[in-house]
Amino acid sequence: MTIDATMVGRSYSAAESYQVGREKIREFADAIGDANPAYRGDDAIAPPTFAFMVGSKALDQLLEDGELGLRLDRIVHGAQKFSYTRPIKAGDDIAATATITTVRKAGDVEVIMYETALTTVAGEPIATSTSTITHNRADG
Amino acid sequence: MSAVEVGTELPSLTVTFRREDLVRYAGASGDFNPIHWSDRMAASLGLPGVIAHGMLTMASAARVVTDWLEDPADLVEYGVRFTKPVVVPDDDKGVSVTFSAKVDKVADGLAEIDITAVAGEEKVLGRARAVVRVP
Numbered sequence: 001m002t003i004d005a006t007m008v009g010r011s012y013s014a015a016e017s018y019q020v021g022r023e024k025i026r027e028f029a030d031a032i033g034d035a036n037p038a039y040r041g042d043d044a045i046a047p048p049t050f051a052f053m054v055g056s057k058a059l060d061q062l063l064e065d066g067e068l069g070l071r072l073d074r075i076v077h078g079a080q081k082f083s084y085t086r087p088i089k090a091g092d093d094i095a096a097t098a099t100i101t102t103v104r105k106a107g108d109v110e111v112i113m114y115e116t117a118l119t120t121v122a123g124e125p126i127a128t129s130t131s132t133i134t135h136n137r138a139d140g
Numbered sequence: 141m142s143a144v145e146v147g148t149e150l151p152s153l154t155v156t157f158r159r160e161d162l163v164r165y166a167g168a169s170g171d172f173n174p175i176h177w178s179d180r181m182a183a184s185l186g187l188p189g190v191i192a193h194g195m196l197t198m199a200s201a202a203r204v205v206t207d208w209l210e211d212p213a214d215l216v217e218y219g220v221r222f223t224k225p226v227v228v229p230d231d232d233k234g235v236s237v238t239f240s241a242k243v244d245k246v247a248d249g250l251a252e253i254d255i256t257a258v259a260g261e262e263k264v265l266g267r268a269r270a271v272v273r274v275p
Contacts, residue, residue: 031168032199033155038212048206048215049199053169073174073181077194079267081219087212130219136185 001067002137003110005103012065014057014096017121020046022090028053045087052080054088055116055129058098062114070112070135078111079132085125093121101130108138144251144274150208150241155200157192157226158234165196179230191225197237197264198222201255204239205270216250217271224264235259241270249273 022044029039029047038045063070088094095118102113116129162176171193174181182190198220206212228235237259245252255268 028168031161031165032196032203033161034199034203034206036203036206036212038206045213047199048202048212048218049195052195053171056170074185075173076175076185077222079219079221080194080198081217083217084215087215132221 001069003068003070003100003103003112003135004105007068008100008103010062010065011097011099012058012061013098015061016057018054018057018092018094018096020054020088020090020092020094025050025090042090044090046089048082048084048087050088051082051084051118051127051129052131054094054118055096055098055131058096058116059114059131062098062100069137074136076134076136077131078134079130081130082127083130084127086127088118088126092126094126095119095121095123108136110135110137144243144246146243146246148243148251150204150243150253152238152240153200153204153207154236154238155203156234156236157196157228158232159190159228159230161234162190162192162196162228165193169193169195171195187225187227189227189229192228192235194220194222197226197257200237201239201257201265201268202270204241204255205253205272208241209272214273215270216273218269220255220268221266222264223266224259224262226259226264237264246274 098116104111118126241255253270257265
């Protein structure tokens with residue numbers, strides 16, 4: 001199977017909620033070379049792009065939908081946007097749901113947009129992530 | 141932060157990515173896409189070599205804004221297009237990316253910031269923009 005425009009609207013929720021730990025925030029901040037003190041300690045908030053990692057747990061489910069026929073090693077990230085209601089912070093327990101919003105095809109190349117809602121497990125909004133990915137089915 | 145107005149320039153930032161940094165980012169983020177560590181897999185997708193994670197470039201670009209803000213929680217919107225791959229050579233030197241940013245709109249307690257990211261002579265991000273709360 002391959003992805004097509006009839007699959008717009010399909011939603012995929014992360015298998016489990018994501019519990020944000022202060023040491024994971026520190027590890028992530030270290031990996032992006034960001035020494036900002038706001039990202040350290042008991043009251044740490046997460047760097048802005050940490051939201052993508054949390055949302056990627058929903059993307060994992062999307063990639064497992066065999067009907068879409070997508071492979072991670074054929075995907076290139078084209079664009080990314082975040083809107084924040086508030087920063088992610090240590091102690092958050094986050095639910096992520098990704099919804100396919102656009103599918104455009106040109107030969108072997110598919111351009112897919114999906115929106116990932118990050119909320120607390122109680123449903124309070126935290127951030128929305130909008131991603132554009134390009135998937136190439138051609139064999140090199 | 142002093143008064144923010146249209147034309148205010150934020151302090152620029154230069155970062156260097158080496159293969160080691162990509163491995164560290166892969167581990168911290170869980171993004172193990174082989175185009176970020178395997179020359180063979182990168183080439184099979186038609187890329188000129190191993191490239192930096194777009195999200196690592198995006199994270200670095202955000203620092204121009206969050207280093208300038210007193211509180212990074214004042215970032216309310218942030219988006220980029222990954223227009224050119226940032227190729228990271230397998231050597232000790234790596235690749236340097238320089239980020240600069242300028243306020244181009246101020247209204248209703250929000251400032252809009254345009255960010256430029258340059259590696260070598262090429263812009264690697266397009267439409268890189270942030271919206272922040274300002275006093």
